[in-house]
Amino acid sequence: MTLRVLLLGGSAEARALAEQLVADGVAVTSSLAGRVRDPRLPVGKVRVGGFGGVAGLRSALADFDAVVDATHPFAETMSAHAAAACAGARPLLRLQRPGWAEHAQPCWHWVDSHPAAAEVAAGLGRRPFVTVGRQQLSCFTPALGEHAVLARVIEAGGLQLPQGWRLVTDRGPYDVARERELMNEHRADVLVTKDSGGRYTWPKMAAAERLGLPVVIVARPAPPPGVPVVHDVEAAVAWVHGLRR
Numbered sequence: 340m341t342l343r344v345l346l347l348g349g350s351a352e353a354r355a356l357a358e359q360l361v362a363d364g365v366a367v368t369s370s371l372a373g374r375v376r377d378p379r380l381p382v383g384k385v386r387v388g389g390f391g392g393v394a395g396l397r398s399a400l401a402d403f404d405a406v407v408d409a410t411h412p413f414a415e416t417m418s419a420h421a422a423a424a425c426a427g428a429r430p431l432l433r434l435q436r437p438g439w440a441e442h443a444q445p446c447w448h449w450v451d452s453h454p455a456a457a458e459v460a461a462g463l464g465r466r467p468f469v470t471v472g473r474q475q476l477s478c479f480t481p482a483l484g485e486h487a488v489l490a491r492v493i494e495a496g497g498l499q500l501p502q503g504w505r506l507v508t509d510r511g512p513y514d515v516a517r518e519r520e521l522m523n524e525h526r527a528d529v530l531v532t533k534d535s536g537g538r539y540t541w542p543k544m545a546a547a548e549r550l551g552l553p554v555v556i557v558a559r560p561a562p563p564p565g566v567p568v569v570h571d572v573e574a575a576v577a578w579v580h581g582l583r584r
């Protein structure tokens with residue numbers, strides 16, 4: 340029997356995992372939230388849009404043997420819903436790339452929330468470069484409304500931002516030279532990011548380090564308790580193949 344895996348996606352790792360599993364003959368359905376109009380699509384079958392909470396996801400599980408939650412490390416609600424829906428119903432694995440804590444620099448300021456990041460950034464500079472994604476930008480307007488913010492998002496789509504802010508849209512890939520140029524051009528004096536981890540968005544961190552900029556970094560939410568976690572695609576592939584035994 341072909342193994343049917345529901346892969347909760349929206350991350351580069353999810354696309355890499357889909358590619359590998361499809362090549363191995365697993366019937367993969369990738370699920371995307373549908374936040375981006377023109378998403379990078381994984382190979383294999385794709386469904387788009389929310390499930391309608393835990394109950395909706397639980398009903399959807401009827402078509403699958405197992406679930407891999409490879410959503411972004413900050414997709415906290417989706418991960419919690421996956422844990423609740425799969426409990427006692429289907430095997431669930433969390434694939435989450437390692438965070439950046441082991442590369443931490445003395446000039447990194449860790450915070451636990453986006454509003455806290457805004458407060459700390461407001462005290463560190465006047466020209467922050469904010470790279471937390473469009474969904475969280477509104478948390479930054481109270482503290483940074485009067486600052487000359489450069490905000491970067493993948494898609495602008497209807498964002499209402501304070502007058503003095505500048506918005507750039509980009510989805511990468513990024514490199515250190517270009518990140519440095521952007522920060523120099525804006526005369527950025529502090530970088531704000533979340534601990535997305537991985538190499539894909541690391542160039543901004545390297546550029547900030549070279550420019551001597553402080554970094555405000557939002558710590559990750561804890562993964563739901565009781566769900567096994569792996570940190571790379573190979574380990575997730577091995578887990579899926581282990582289900583056949």
Ligand code: NAP
Nearest residue numbers: 348349370371372389390391392410411413414415416417
């Ligand atoms: P979230 O807050 O954890 O999820 C909110 C709701 O969106 C979920 O309850 C679910 O709706 C729906 N949803 C989220 N991910 C989904 C998926 N893969 N497939 C189907 N429905 C999904 O998630 P988020 O932070 O908005 O992130 C949305 C997506 O963008 C995720 O797939 C994530 O991997 C990706 N992403 C997020 C970030 C970030 O920083 N948060 C960064 C890059 C990419 P229902 O309750 O109706 O099922």
